[in-house]
Amino acid sequence: MKPHRILLIIFILLGELTATGQTDRGSKMETYINSLMSKMTLEEKIGQLNLPSVGFDITGPILSKDVEQKISKGLVGGLFNTYTPDAIRKLQDKAIKETRLKIPLLFGYDVIHGHKTIFPIPLGMASTWDLPLIEQAARAAAAEASADGLNWVFSPMVDIARDPRWGRVSEGAGEDTWLGSQVAKAMVRGYQNQDLSNPSSVMACVKHFALYGAAEAGRDYNIVDMSERKMQEYYLPPYKAAIDAGAGSVMSSFNEINGVPAAANKWLLTDLLRKKWGFTGMVATDYTAIMELMNHGLGDESKVAELAIKAGDDMDMVSEFYLNQLKKLVETKSLDVSYINQACKRVLEAKYKLGLFDDPYRGVSNERAAKEIMSADKLALSKEAALKSMVLLKNDHHILPLQSTSKIAFIGPMVKDQRDLIGNWSGAGDWRKAISLWDALQRQYPGNNFAYAKGASITDDTILLNKLNRFGAEILPDAQSPARLIEEAVRTAGKADLIVAFLGESCTMTGEASSRSEISIPESQKALLKALKTTGKPIILLLMNGRPLTLGWEDETVDAIIETWFGGTRSGEAIADVIFGKYNPSGKLTMTFPRTVGQIPIYYNAKNTGRPFNENEKFTSKYLDISNTPLYPFGYGLSYTTFDYSPISLNKTTINASDKLEATITITNNGKIDGEETAQLYVRDMVGTVTRPVKELKGFKKVYLKAGESKRLTFTLTAEDLKFYDIRMKYTNEPGAFKLFIGTNSNDVKEAEFNLAL
């Protein structure tokens, strides 16, 4: 027999064995859980649906009283906001040793971009366009979190966001549906590691279902009103991708969708999620979301509990409305007990899949935690991620990279800052373990010619400071007056050859409940930059922030700009490496940077309109006072070298449903420094029964090129990649003309044309 036939047979047999294995496991789980549930009282079943917070109060009030007693009584299904082997063992002991049926607890936590080894914020991680790296980072986070006793992470956040006023854009992968879907899958794979019962896996929780990123006016928790077409085309695919990748749980979101809050939205949580998409895992609400249904105006405590369980929320995070209301609802016949049975079953299934019935502690120990947490390999990965996440936005006359022997004035509130480096939602991360840029410089370049001045506080706006500090920001106004700080900075800068200004947002200015109506660098720091400009010295601007900022003035004023995001535990060292050229930046933006707030929402995959932009014609779709173009488009990011793209060559100009279109391009590094490029593939459907975006990302390739080196890259597209929701909302192909683009960002591309014939 020919070798490939033997291989084929092995594959088929393996496939069958796996399928049989899964069915076996499935039926074993069914039997186990049915038998367990047959012993449970109604109260115990309802208890499984209760998800209180213990420990810290991060995003809202801790409502649950006497959690430990409730655990002993079997009135808690899972907990969040606590970790460490000792704390977890103690609480799990209660469930295992003190409850009647010894059902283990779930332990969840917001592990968003690392557990203790902190990686760049998700928006920064996405800017690496490095899916294997994103997966490895999620794996590392899972290994640490599980060693610290956790078995469930409230991540990935896959909300598509087109409005940088919304503070939570920092928690997601940006504006693109296709890229967001790839990132979602990579993160789920990384967390769950193929088998949830592996003690180093954690269950992912895809959030916030759904459309939370489209909150009106970028104001957190605000309403969402959206056509079904827009949902299906742009916003829903990343959730679906995460679910298809096997995510064990979903979190329903705070926002309403077309008048019905997600937590009470049966269409969303049952008809779409379960019936259409086939999701079989567990749904938890967001923090106090059931209680908030009363504020939304859906009824009293009893009514909203009924609505939530009927809609499809299995676990009630923090509200304890299930605990207090469901039994009465069953007794008064307002609720069929089958809803409770179903939700309880899903919670128990999650526990079963995590192996908690075999080992409720999942091998947690202080020794394992010590070995896993902040291990050398994870710290190295965090530095690699920080390096790859940085985006070079401007580099006039190749001023970067700098010589480490130069006299450089490092100015700005971020230079010695450790706290902000690890960003918002850095959960269990300890900012004291992060090395500031200044410390990294001292370690790497002893005896250097570097000088430092703070120059400004992050903000002098006392109203803002009070708001931020109330929630743990700890931003202290400097003892010196703003004028003195600037004076000192200008004096320091005057003695240097060039200035590196490190400015930006405090990490608490982004993230949850941190929407901003102006998204510029705070005034105190802008004033500093203006003063530095008067020295006439070249200025390199480093930015630390968690959202696209409006940087029009800065872009005109300074010589170079690097976006460093909140880069995590090893960010300071990574920034030093980038400034001095030990690493050539390769990150690309995954969210458009607008020129002004007035352009928002602004995104690359827009529609053409009937009167497309034309500067010279009055009656076209534009502003009188500003161009339509963004400051930096989606996919944008420079390198210390330059890459040249050849014209595109296609293997065919017409493809049919089963063909493969191959688009080939040669990329040449025509600079003097080795570097990595991310070549992006976009398409445009020229004619349809409905309007199509002017560009849609369909793929990308990363290529490392030595100075002077060229490589051919071939992208493959099939009819499947060209499908969309037609006039009848059917996901299908329509024949006709397409444009295909390949380039260094969404704006700067080569172009070719082809036809789809069906």
Ligand code: BGC
């Ligand atoms: C956030 C979620 C988070 C939850 C638990 C909420 O306020 O919206 O993203 O997972 O709190 O901390």
